[in-house]
Amino acid sequence: MKKNRTDVVSDLTQYYKEKGIVPNNFTCKKCNLSKENFKQGAQCHIGNNYGNGVMRTLVVSLDCGGKSVVDDIDKVTAAVEGWTQAKNPQNIHRIRTNSMVADLLGIKVADDNGKYYATTNACKCCRSKSMNQMNEKYFKNCAEYKLEEIVKLDPDVVYFQGNRARIGVTFKKVETCPKELSDYIRHLTINDKKYWSVICIHPSARGSHSERAKEFYTNIIPKINAYIRSVQN
Numbered sequence: 001m002k003k004n005r006t007d008v009v010s011d012l013t014q015y016y017k018e019k020g021i022v023p024n025n026f027t028c029k030k031c032n033l034s035k036e037n038f039k040q041g042a043q044c045h046i047g048n049n050y051g052n053g054v055m056r057t058l059v060v061s062l063d064c065g066g067k068s069v070v071d072d073i074d075k076v077t078a079a080v081e082g083w084t085q086a087k088n089p090q091n092i093h094r095i096r097t098n099s100m101v102a103d104l105l106g107i108k109v110a111d112d113n114g115k116y117y118a119t120t121n122a123c124k125c126c127r128s129k130s131m132n133q134m135n136e137k138y139f140k141n142c143a144e145y146k147l148e149e150i151v152k153l154d155p156d157v158v159y160f161q162g163n164r165a166r167i168g169v170t171f172k173k174v175e176t177c178p179k180e181l182s183d184y185i186r187h188l189t190i191n192d193k194k195y196w197s198v199i200c201i202h203p204s205a206r207g208s209h210s211e212r213a214k215e216f217y218t219n220i221i222p223k224i225n226a227y228i229r230s231v232q233n
């Protein structure tokens with residue numbers, strides 16, 4: 001029996017409290033960053049309909065940077081839902097992620113907008129001023145928080161967006177999936193529990209990768225989602 005959203009939120013809140021994961025005041029012992037230069041400790045967003053009659057869907061991404069100032073899950077969630085519902089602030093990251101999840105769950109994009117899934121940052125330690133990605137070593141140091149978030153969110157499927165989102169994660173190939181999807185579909189095992197996982201190119205990949213990202217989110221994701229639905233039902 002899966003925990004409901006309220007229990008997930010309270011479990012994770014407790015975990016964040018134990019580890020001191022709050023914006024602006026996080027002391028990650030492994031990264032050991034100076035407080036003046038780093039804004040840290042972003043908590044996750046958990047859509048208000050997370051797991052509510054649909055697959056529990058988690059997106060692990062790379063959004064480091066100084067924009068997380070709110071200090072609890074419900075406030076992060078309200079902020080995310082606010083951005084996605086407002087007219088213009090949607091970026092290609094959110095647009096593609098919303099469409100990806102709506103396609104998986106068989107709901108209208110307009111009805112999803114972050115309400116049906118959870119997102120978290122792969123790295124808890126980020127620069128306060130720059131929106132650039134952190135170096136690999138920080139993702140590695142912070143990986144334990146991401147893994148514990150996955151355990152507590154107990155998702156049916158996890159999308160990992162971008163190479164660095166997967167740092168510190170061990171996957172197994174899924175031999176039974178269609179060959180054309182074998183680069184993307186994996187099992188992630190934590191404490192003997194298996195999570196269906198999808199290796200995604202980052203939705204806002206730039207330069208020479210931008211065409212690949214477009215192709216991935218337009219043509220490959222629907223096939224991956226169809227497969228995930230077929231193994232979950």
Ligand SMILES: [Zn+2]
Pocket residue numbers: 028029030031032124125138141142
């Ligand atoms: Zn850290």
